Amino acid sequence: MVEIRKDDSLSNVAEYSVSEISLALKRTVEDAFGHVRVRGEISGFRGAHSSGHCYFSLKDDRSRIEAVIWKGTFARLRVPPQEGLEVVATGRLTTFPGSSKYQIVIESLEPAGAGALMALVEERKRRLAAEGLFAENRKKPLPFMPHVIGVITSPTGAVIRDIIHRITDRFPVHVIVWPVRVQGETTGAEVAAAITGFNALQRGGTIPRPDLIIVARGGGSLEDLWGFNDEVVVRAAAASAVPLISAVGHETDWTLIDFAADRRAPTPTGAAEMAVPVKADLEANLARLSARLKGAVSRCLERRRQEMRSLSRALPSPDQLFAMPRRRFDEAAGRLGRALETSTQRKRLHFSGIRLSIATLDRRIAQxxxxxxxxxxxxxxxxxxxxxxxxxxxxxxxxxxxxxxxLQRITVLSERLKAAVGRKDRAVLLRLERSRIAYEQSARLAETLSYKSILERGFALVRDADDRPLKRASDVKAGEALRLQFADDSVGAIATGKSSGGSRKSAPTREPGKQGTLF
Known part of the structure; x- marks a missing residue:
């Protein structure tokens, strides 16, 4: 038997339920570690869960802590988590009462140190290059003389002033600035949206579509330029239909947008120099070419003039050209009179030798x-x-x-003939059907417009002896024979004169077709 002592049940230690102690620990941990930065290596990351949340661990050489990134936070991360990546996670510690574990709820994530950043950039560069986004054959040539230039940069920095000043000095054109943040977590999304926005503009619209885009930023550290290594920026630059110049950082600074852009400028000022030529040089070159053109035209005309003079000296004069034809014409004119007289005498002798007679004609007819x-x-x-x-x-x-x-030819022709006969029969039937429908429609229309439908309502048509319809009483003469057409038949009548307006007398009933008297 177990002996129960009375003083054991009267202890002063408070009793807690499991839920109470778990909630108390949760509040203690969250109050003490409401905002922490933890450095460690990502372990166990397998991508986002079906719910959109991410679950993994942060570890170092001695310990491990569970980590979670909620769905909404994961979509805003500048650097997505990757297996084996050393990062600095910012968030808050909390506990999970269901399994007595503590974890960090991550609110932001960034690589730990330049070495990790460079490794991440190299890995991303290899992956995007494998997709062909950096291929030279897809890069577009820059326009020689753009009319509109779009600049994507901060509107308050020295970069935009340097670009505008350089463009104004070289060749003034219309410059459109799309303001973006060039440092921070939103840099990548804003620059990508600006590139897409410039490409979406319509030519001839209120805001003209640029012929060239410049993405510019001053120099800085790798962390400062990290937004231009964002994958969304690289894809937007590669997909841009408008030629794009990357002018991010100084000459020694390289970002992934430099590989996807059509041209890379060492500085923003260098991008402005690439974008437009020097107007003074163009004018000088144009003047030089104009002078050369005038000289060439003058020399060509002088050479042609000399050739014309040489050819004109080699040509004979008009008198020389017409001398031989004129002589031949004179000789022919002199011989013409004598030849005419000779021909006339010859014909006269020929006809005088011909004797026409009946015997001669009989011989020729017999032959x-x-x-x-x-x-x-x-x-x-x-x-x-x-x-x-x-x-x-x-x-x-x-x-x-x-x-x-x-036989094959005859068979083919026979089949074509049968097909043609079949089509002919169907065409005749279709034509007859259409004619029948048109006839029925015309008949119904004629019946609708016929005066017989009016006679059915009690009216009568009055005709004279010549069968012409009478429209007015003034056309009827006394004693004139009339013909009254009713709906069923017509009857004859004699006009006795105009009505006196008195009471109507009933006319005696007449047989159809019989002549009556009109009172």
Missing amino acids: ASRDATQCGERLPALYQSLVRHRRTRLDRDAARVNPRVA
């Missing part, structure tokens, strides 16, 4: 008849020879024709 008879006798033989020749050619052509090819 022509004999020639026609001989031609008629040779005609059947020629016709038969032609028929034999054509039959021979036909047999030769028939022998060259392949019966199977001819």
Whole structure:
């Protein structure tokens, strides 16, 4: 048996439940370590959880502490966590009562030291280069003389003043400044948004789209220039349709945007010099080229003038050109009269020797008849020879024709003929159907517009003896024969005169088609 002493149950130590002691420890830890900076190596990082939160550990050579980054904080981190990366985490310590563990809730994360930053930059550089973002074949040439230049930098620093001053000295153009923070956690997002915004502008809009973009910042440490190593900035620079110059830091400073940009300037002032030429040099060059052009034109004209004079001296004069033709013309004119007289005498002798008589005509007619008879006798033989020749050619052509090819050709033509006949029948039926519909519509319209529908409502149409309709009472003469057209039939009537306006007398009922009297 166990002996229970009375003084053991009357202890003064307070009793706590597990939840109470866990909450008390949680408040103590959070009050004492509300804001801490912890340096360590990331361990056990496997990416964001399905909920968007990140769970991993920070460790050194002797200890380990659990760490958590909530979803909203993870999206704002400038440096994303990576396995094995040594970082300085800023946050607050708390406990997790469900498992009696303490952890740090990270609010910001940054690499620990320049060595870690350089390692991170090199790793990111290798990964982006493998995607082809730094390839030389995708870099665009800079415009020789841009009309609008967009500058992405801080509006209050000396960089923008140096750029504007240098552009104004060399070649004044329209400069648009997109203000951004050039240092801090939001630098990468703001610079990427500025590059995308410049590319989204429309040409000819209220704010013109720049022909060239300059991303500029003064010199600084690796930490100061860290925003220009951000992956989102590199991707925005690589995707820019507008040529882009990177002028971040001094000549010895290199960032990842320098590799993705189309050109890299050693300084912001150097970027301005790359962007525009020197106006005075252009004017001097233009004047020199203009003088050379004028001299070349003058020399060319003088050379052509000399060649023209030389050629003109070699050409004969007009008198020399027309001397031989004029002489030949005179000789021909002198011979023309004598030749005409000789020709006339020769023709006269020829006609005087010809004697026309009836006997001569009979002989010529008889000769022509004999020639026609001989031609008629040779005609059947020629016709038969032609028929034999054509039959021979036909047999030769028939022998060259392949019966199977001819049969296939006939089959194809037959199918085409059947298809055409089928289409013809369908076309005729379709045309008849359309004509029938049009006829029915016209018939209904004619019936609607016909005066017979008015007669159905109790009206009558009055016609004279010539079957012409009468519209007014003044057109009716007394004793005139009329024809009254009703809805069902027409009756004849005789006009007796105008109505006196008295009471109407009922007309006697007449048989259809019979003539009555109009009272």
